[in-house]
Amino acid sequence: MKYRFLLTILLGASLQLAQPTAALAQMNNQGQQQALRVTSGDQAAGMAASRYPGRVLKVSRSQVGGNPGYRIKMVSDDGKVFYVSVDARTGRVGRD
Incomplete structure (x- = not known):
């Protein structure tokens, strides 16, 4: 029971830390796409x-x-x- 609770807390914390990184990567990709005249x-x-x-x-x-x-x-x-x-x-x- 203690391990399940601890695992839930660790998983939640790792998801919170990953969100800003993913948002920053998405912003960088959008910036690169805007600089290109041909995108596909x-x-x-x-x-x-x-x-x-x-x-x-x-x-x-x-x-x-x-x-x-x-x-x-x-x-x-x-x-x-x-x-x-x-x-x-x-x-x-x-x-x-």
């Missing part, structure tokens, strides 16, 4: 497809010019495979 792979794929004709085959996260970004594998209408890089911080789109 779908958005990056749409930007690449609107700039270069063809079909999107694959989207992957990568570093673009030292910034977070996306690398999009595409195939042109005549069957040639090419890659497009999207810088998530600046929104710059370029063909590799």
Whole structure:
């Protein structure tokens, strides 16, 4: 009985200590998201497809010019495979 009470107290205290840390981490993630112009792979794929004709085959996260970004594998209408890089911080789109 004493152990159950002690365990309940310890669990409650650990949850109280974890909440501010989780809130701080969430605020930091939101701050990073706001600094990025491109926030998802779908958005990056749409930007690449609107700039270069063809079909999107694959989207992957990568570093673009030292910034977070996306690398999009595409195939042109005549069957040639090419890659497009999207810088998530600046929104710059370029063909590799």
